[in-house]
Amino acid sequence: MQGYSETYDPDAAVRSIGVRINFLDDYSELSLGTEDVISLELTEGLDITTESFPSRSIKLRAVDSLGLSFASLKTDYVGVRFQVLIGINGEYIPVGIYYIDSIDTEDLGLTVSIVGSDRVKTYMDKYLTGLYVSSPMTLEYLVENAPGALSGLDIYCDEAILGYYVYPRMMTTVDTQRECLLTLAQAAGFSSIWVARDGVIHMERIAGRTGYSATIDSGSVLEYSSLKLGSHVDYVELSGENEEGSTFYATCGTYTRGCLAEFLTNDFIYEAGAGILVMDYYESKNQRFELKLKTRCNPALEPSDRVLVTKPDGSEIGEFTLTSQTIHFDEDGLWSELTLSAPSPTDS
Numbered sequence: 001m002q003g004y005s006e007t008y009d010p011d012a013a014v015r016s017i018g019v020r021i022n023f024l025d026d027y028s029e030l031s032l033g034t035e036d037v038i039s040l041e042l043t044e045g046l047d048i049t050t051e052s053f054p055s056r057s058i059k060l061r062a063v064d065s066l067g068l069s070f071a072s073l074k075t076d077y078v079g080v081r082f083q084v085l086i087g088i089n090g091e092y093i094p095v096g097i098y099y100i101d102s103i104d105t106e107d108l109g110l111t112v113s114i115v116g117s118d119r120v121k122t123y124m125d126k127y128l129t130g131l132y133v134s135s136p137m138t139l140e141y142l143v144e145n146a147p148g149a150l151s152g153l154d155i156y157c158d159e160a161i162l163g164y165y166v167y168p169r170m171m172t173t174v175d176t177q178r179e180c181l182l183t184l185a186q187a188a189g190f191s192s193i194w195v196a197r198d199g200v201i202h203m204e205r206i207a208g209r210t211g212y213s214a215t216i217d218s219g220s221v222l223e224y225s226s227l228k229l230g231s232h233v234d235y236v237e238l239s240g241e242n243e244e245g246s247t248f249y250a251t252c253g254t255y256t257r258g259c260l261a262e263f264l265t266n267d268f269i270y271e272a273g274a275g276i277l278v279m280d281y282y283e284s285k286n287q288r289f290e291l292k293l294k295t296r297c298n299p300a301l302e303p304s305d306r307v308l309v310t311k312p313d314g315s316e317i318g319e320f321t322l323t324s325q326t327i328h329f330d331e332d333g334l335w336s337e338l339t340l341s342a343p344s345p346t347d348s
Helices: 119-124 139-145 177-187 271-285
Strands: 017-023 037-045 057-063 081-088 091-104 111-117 155-157 192-195 201-204 214-216 221-229 235-241 247-253 261-265 289-295 306-310 316-330 333-342
Touching: 017 037, 037 091, 057 091, 091 119, 111 119, 119 177, 139 155, 177 192, 177 201, 177 271, 235 271, 247 271, 261 271, 289 316
Parallel strands: 155 201, 214 306, 235 261
Antiparallel strands: 017 081, 037 057, 037 316, 057 111, 081 091, 091 111, 192 201, 221 289, 235 247, 289 333, 306 316, 316 333
């Protein structure tokens, strides 16, 4: 949950909203305000099953008061970092740092369209690297010493996974930095991995969490889009290659004809801990309930937050983890599309 003041009230019946785009580094004197921004669509999220390492993205259309459309080769803004802030009743909350991927205009420079993304897409998909150590070690040691694919990154891991032993065997140049870190996150308790709003890489074990830090009630919900039950998993088999080159296996559940099975391979896994890891993945895959909401947008909410959702009559639907959201700012105001996940609702 993003920090805010005691008087912050995103659900106020009457509220003023605003947007700021602050360019960073060598262009820190440049900014766009609410009067410049025509529309904004910002998407952020995580994968609770650790099958992917999602990136953060933004689409922005604005009055081109800065002349971005006609930037010369000397002042090419592609690749420049910028920070987005969303304000409610005068309090602005940062909602992400992005790199410009492209700049375009359709009306001779009156307006400009900017597409941006976080470092996952901008750099990690293009940087070939690896992780290689000679013996098993804890995730905590790897993060503190930052070899290979971890080098040069700010990384946060929750305490629950720091003690996991991993065995990174990937050699340099065999894969992208994004895939190396995803494989490492799987080996460390199948911890979700994503880039937070401040640019820090997070690895956290999301499945199994309880409690909540915010409530989403009917006053802030524009539409209860859907509540659906996803398919369960009966059996998981995890395999990998150990230091001697032999294949090891670990399983969870019962394998029978007609069962729903998942088969994974990960050579980063420390063989002695494979039995626990396969149970971690089994738990993550059975976060079966998915709730989609359209809300008035509370920009303080961010992926990994735990929320309590209530029905129009005030009764509880249940506690959920926010796994993704798309924030919109346009002629309709400020609103969000949320995806929430849970193993089961407390009140169906």
